[in-house]
Amino acid sequence: MDFLDLADKPILIFGVANRKSVAYHVGRVLTEAGARCVYAVKDESVRANAARWLGDAPVYLCDVEREDQIAALRDEIAARHAPLHGLVHSIAFADYAEGDKPFHATPKKAFLQAFDVSCYSLMAICRAFQHLLDPDASVVTISISTTTMASESYGYMAPIKAALDSSLAFLAKSFSRFSRVRFNAVAPGLLKTSASAGIPGYVDSYLYAEQVILRKQAVQTEEAAHVVAFLLSPRSSGINAQRIVVDAGMSINYFDRDLIRRAMREDREGTG
Numbered sequence: 196m197d198f199l200d201l202a203d204k205p206i207l208i209f210g211v212a213n214r215k216s217v218a219y220h221v222g223r224v225l226t227e228a229g230a231r232c233v234y235a236v237k238d239e240s241v242r243a244n245a246a247r248w249l250g251d252a253p254v255y256l257c258d259v260e261r262e263d264q265i266a267a268l269r270d271e272i273a274a275r276h277a278p279l280h281g282l283v284h285s286i287a288f289a290d291y292a293e294g295d296k297p298f299h300a301t302p303k304k305a306f307l308q309a310f311d312v313s314c315y316s317l318m319a320i321c322r323a324f325q326h327l328l329d330p331d332a333s334v335v336t337i338s339i340s341t342t343t344m345a346s347e348s349y350g351y352m353a354p355i356k357a358a359l360d361s362s363l364a365f366l367a368k369s370f371s372r373f374s375r376v377r378f379n380a381v382a383p384g385l386l387k388t389s390a391s392a393g394i395p396g397y398v399d400s401y402l403y404a405e406q407v408i409l410r411k412q413a414v415q416t417e418e419a420a421h422v423v424a425f426l427l428s429p430r431s432s433g434i435n436a437q438r439i440v441v442d443a444g445m446s447i448n449y450f451d452r453d454l455i456r457r458a459m460r461e462d463r464e465g466t467g
Contacts, residue, residue: 199428202229205276206427209235209257209320210285210337214248217337217386218285220420222249228424233276235268259286259316260308262323269323277327281427284320284336288312289352301351309352314359321366321378330374333427334366337419338382340442360438367436377435379426383419384408384442406454409444418443 206225210218211234222232234249235257236242245254253275257268272279290305317336328334339356363378370376385404405413419441425431426439440446 197229199228199424199430201225201280201424201428203231204280205231205233205278206281206283207233207235207272207276207279207324208283208285209259209316210283210287211236211245211249212241213244215416216285217383217416217419217423218283219248220416221283221285221423222252224417224420224424225427226252228428230280230427231276233272259319260311262319265319265323269327272324273327278329278332279324279327280329280332282320282324282328282332282334283423283427284317284334286312286316287337287352287356289350296350298350306351306355310355310358313352313355314362317359318362318366321370325370325374328374328376330376331429331432332374332376333431334376334378335423335426336363336378336380337423338380338438340382340384340440340446363438364436377426377432379431379434379436380438381419381422381426382438382440382442383416384414384440384445386414386416386419404445407445407448407451408442409448412443414441414443414445 208218208222208225210216211222213219218234222234225232232249232252234245234252234254236245236254237256237258239256242254242256255268255271257264259265287309289309293302293305296302321334336359338360339353360380360382363380366378367376370378385401401413405411408414422439422441426434
C-alpha cells in the first residue's frame, strides 16, 4: 500500500524557477509518489527551460502580482486538471537592488512588493481556486524556520513570512465554512537555493548554520520537500493551520559549548 496515497492526484505547484527551487524538489518527490503535478511559473523564460527539468508535466504562466493572470490560470486549470487535491505555494521575492540596508531603512516600495508576492499571493490564489479544490484538499506554503530572530541578512522578509504564517489560521477558518481544506506551512532552516544566494550575507549564515546544526550538515531541500508531500497527503488529515519547522535541530543548539568557547577565544584574541 502507498502510504502517502497521492497516486494520480493532481497537485498545482507555484514557484519553480530552476533545479534548486524548493518547488522543483517538491514536484520531484510528488511525482515519485505518483501524483500528477501541474506547474505555474512566473514568465516565459522559465517555461521555455522547464521541459528540461519537468519532463512532460504541464507548465502554465502566472505572475501572481497580476490578478488577471491568476484568473486566467484558474480557468485553464478548471478546464484540464480540476478538482485539485493539493496546492503548493513556494513563492517569495525581495528586491535587494539597493543593497544591504538596516531594517528601519527598508524602502516602502520594496516592502510592499515583497509582501504582495510572498504573502498576499497565497490569499489571492486560494480565493481564485477555492471552487477547484477538492473538499479535502491540502494547501502548503513555504515559510522559514524562525521569524523572530533578527537575522540582518534576511531583513524585512522575516516580518513578511510572519504574516504568511499568521494567514494560515485565517484561511483555514474562512475555508472551513464550506470545505475541509487544510492550510499549513513547511518552515525550513537555511537552504542552498538560487534565490537565497542573492541575499546579502546569506552564504556566511548558511555556513554558520552548519556548525550549529546537531549533525553538522545543513538541511537539504529534499528534506523539506518530503514534509510538504506528507502535508499534502491524506495521512496528515489531522494537521491544520500549523507550521512544521524543518531545521535538523538548529533551534535547540544556539548555545553550543564549542561554538561559545571558540567565539570567546576569538574575542579575547581580537581585543588582546
